[in-house]
Amino acid sequence: MEKIKKYSKVIYILWLRQLKRYSRSRARMVGSLAQPTLFLVAMGFGFGPIFQKAGGGNYIQFLAPGIIAMSIIFTAMFGGMEVIYDRQFGFLKETLVAPVPRWTIMLGRTLGGATVSTAQGLVVFFIALLVGFRPENIFTAPLALIYMALIATSFTALGTAIASTMEDMQAFPLVMNFLIMPLFFLSGALFPLTGLPKAIQLIIRINPLSYGVDGIRGILSHQMHFTFHTDLFILLAFTLATLAAGSYLFSKIEV
Amino acid sequence: MNIITVKNLVKKFDDRPAVDDISFDVKKGEIFAFLGPNGAGKTTTIKMFTTLLKPTSGQILINGFDPTTNSDDVRQSFGIIFQDPSLDDELTAFENLEFHGVLYNVPKKIRRARIEELLKIVELEKRRDDLVKEFSGGMKRRLEIARGLLHHPQIIFLDEPTLGLDPQTRNHLWSYIKDMNQKEGITVFFSTHYMEEADRMSDRIAIIDNGKIVAEGTAEKLKADTASATLEDAFLKLTGKAIREEGANAVDKLRTMGRIWRR
Ligand SMILES: Nc1ncnc2c1ncn2[C@@H]1O[C@H](COP(=O)(O)OP(=O)(O)OP(=O)(O)O)[C@@H](O)[C@H]1O
Ligand SMILES: [Mg+2]
Numbered sequence: 212m213e214k215i216k217k218y219s220k221v222i223y224i225l226w227l228r229q230l231k232r233y234s235r236s237r238a239r240m241v242g243s244l245a246q247p248t249l250f251l252v253a254m255g256f257g258f259g260p261i262f263q264k265a266g267g268g269n270y271i272q273f274l275a276p277g278i279i280a281m282s283i284i285f286t287a288m289f290g291g292m293e294v295i296y297d298r299q300f301g302f303l304k305e306t307l308v309a310p311v312p313r314w315t316i317m318l319g320r321t322l323g324g325a326t327v328s329t330a331q332g333l334v335v336f337f338i339a340l341l342v343g344f345r346p347e348n349i350f351t352a353p354l355a356l357i358y359m360a361l362i363a364t365s366f367t368a369l370g371t372a373i374a375s376t377m378e379d380m381q382a383f384p385l386v387m388n389f390l391i392m393p394l395f396f397l398s399g400a401l402f403p404l405t406g407l408p409k410a411i412q413l414i415i416r417i418n419p420l421s422y423g424v425d426g427i428r429g430i431l432s433h434q435m436h437f438t439f440h441t442d443l444f445i446l447l448a449f450t451l452a453t454l455a456a457g458s459y460l461f462s463k464i465e466v
Numbered sequence: 467m468n469i470i471t472v473k474n475l476v477k478k479f480d481d482r483p484a485v486d487d488i489s490f491d492v493k494k495g496e497i498f499a500f501l502g503p504n505g506a507g508k509t510t511t512i513k514m515f516t517t518l519l520k521p522t523s524g525q526i527l528i529n530g531f532d533p534t535t536n537s538d539d540v541r542q543s544f545g546i547i548f549q550d551p552s553l554d555d556e557l558t559a560f561e562n563l564e565f566h567g568v569l570y571n572v573p574k575k576i577r578r579a580r581i582e583e584l585l586k587i588v589e590l591e592k593r594r595d596d597l598v599k600e601f602s603g604g605m606k607r608r609l610e611i612a613r614g615l616l617h618h619p620q621i622i623f624l625d626e627p628t629l630g631l632d633p634q635t636r637n638h639l640w641s642y643i644k645d646m647n648q649k650e651g652i653t654v655f656f657s658t659h660y661m662e663e664a665d666r667m668s669d670r671i672a673i674i675d676n677g678k679i680v681a682e683g684t685a686e687k688l689k690a691d692t693a694s695a696t697l698e699d700a701f702l703k704l705t706g707k708a709i710r711e712e713g714a715n716a717v718d719k720l721r722t723m724g725r726i727w728r729r
Binding site: 217220221223224228231232236297300301302304305306307308309311312465466 | 513516517518519520538541542543544546548550551552553554555556557561565566568569570571597619
């Protein structure tokens with residue numbers, strides 16, 4: 212009991228730290244909203260007519276859930292990779308010698324990063340409303356938060372896991388270009404999965420983000436490729452796996 | 467009773483030994499000085515004690531626990547002031563302290579009282595709500611000192627705690643540490659390059675050079691053994707007069723140069 216209380220306090224304080232850091236960095240906030248807004252406007256209006264002609268319906272309805280997911284995965288991965296900044300600025304040491312198991316530190320950081328990314332996704336949802344997006348059912352729309360939170364948690368944990376094995380920021384662009392970008396573009400966030408070449412279909416099926424996008428889109432726009440159960444199950448499994456890998460790698464850090 | 471036991475400890479970085487087969491003990495309640503030229507292996511040793519680095523070989527017992535297998539128990543036993551920066555720049559001075567207090571499970575009442583007391587000691591009470599990134603180097607160092615003393619563990623590791631501090635703060639710091647040591651029996655393990663400080667404060671000293679312990683004992687013994695009037699002379703006789711640049715990394719080199727310029 213005593214332990215649970217102690218651990219939850221530690222998790223809480225690390226969660227709070229991530230939130231404070233984020234809320235104090237205006238540049239980061241604005242920067243991370245500019246990109247999804249640009250995508251919504253440029254792609255939404257740019258491809259809208261073609262999409263409609265091809266019989267896909269209103270493109271904004273299709274696109275907005277994908278862009279919400281995009282903003283979450285970007286913020287989440289960057290949040291997780293803050294471990295590298297903390298290592299370089301030295302603060303990581305301070306948390307690594309704390310008198311608690313390192314997984315509590317990792318969990319606190321991850322939940323903090325996940326909260327920030329989910330909030331970010333929510334803001335993008337409201338921006339989408341301004342661009343003309345309309346959820347099919349306003350009462351069930353909040354259920355999308357479940358899928359958003361799962362994407363946020365799993366990708367923050369993934370970012371943490373990767374960052375735990377890195378000494379400095381050098382490898383950051385590699386992760387960006389060879390992991391985050393492909394994950395996003397090959398997730399069905401931008402285009403429907405039907406009628407794609409087999410190889411691409413396969414990649415999209417392996418990509419956990421696809422199930423997040425699908426879940427959010429199912430709830431907000433009533434369009435789905437998989438089922439809610441499949442989406443939920445795969446995202447939960449992925450979240451647990453990334454949390455486990457993240458805790459393991461984080462607890463092995465040497466500075 | 468020994469609270470720290472080290473046997474044949476080795477740490478190699480890419481086959482280059484930074485700590486080369488050292489063995490020594492620290493008794494419970496002792497103030498122990500760990501001295502040595504730049505790059506001698508002091509910080510590396512402390513990092514192995516505090517679960518931040520894994521030894522290449524050898525044994526360590528901290529408060530009866532092995533850092534490699536019982537790291538959680540070891541971390542319950544000590545506090546540390548690092549040589550290198552370790553603050554969160556995006557938080558205020560108070561937040562850094564509060565964060566540390568919660569992390570170390572210091573009960574709220576004691577935590578708040580100690581934060582006030584320590585902010586006074588390091589003369590930062592007026593800047594408590596300012597972001598750390600707005601602080602000068604010396605102010606940051608003072609805040610780290612305050613943070614390191616916020617909880618009272620069984621052992622406290624101080625890696626060059628007085629580096630960059632003004633004499634006033636140095637005095638306050640040492641009287642606080644002496645007090646902790648005498649009233650609560652906290653073991654103090656510190657490194658420093660100020661020989662006079664080591665002479666005055668420590669019960670016992672170990673000198674490490676090129677990863678090996680070259681001398682051990684009280685300040686009096688080291689002086690007597692080398693027929694020196696001061697600890698500084700004894701230190702120079704034991705470790706030679708050459709500046710340690712060989713094998714030092716860029717940071718070490720800069721630091722060494724900084725010290726030369728400051729003289
Ligand atoms: N992460 C690392 N990778 C490679 N070499 C390292 C690493 N950390 C330390 N070293 C090397 O180990 C040796 C001992 O370094 P250490 O930091 O322990 O010295 P120190 O006694 O604390 O010196 P100083 O008085 O300058 O703080 C040095 O040669 C240093 O270059
Ligand atoms: Mg050092």
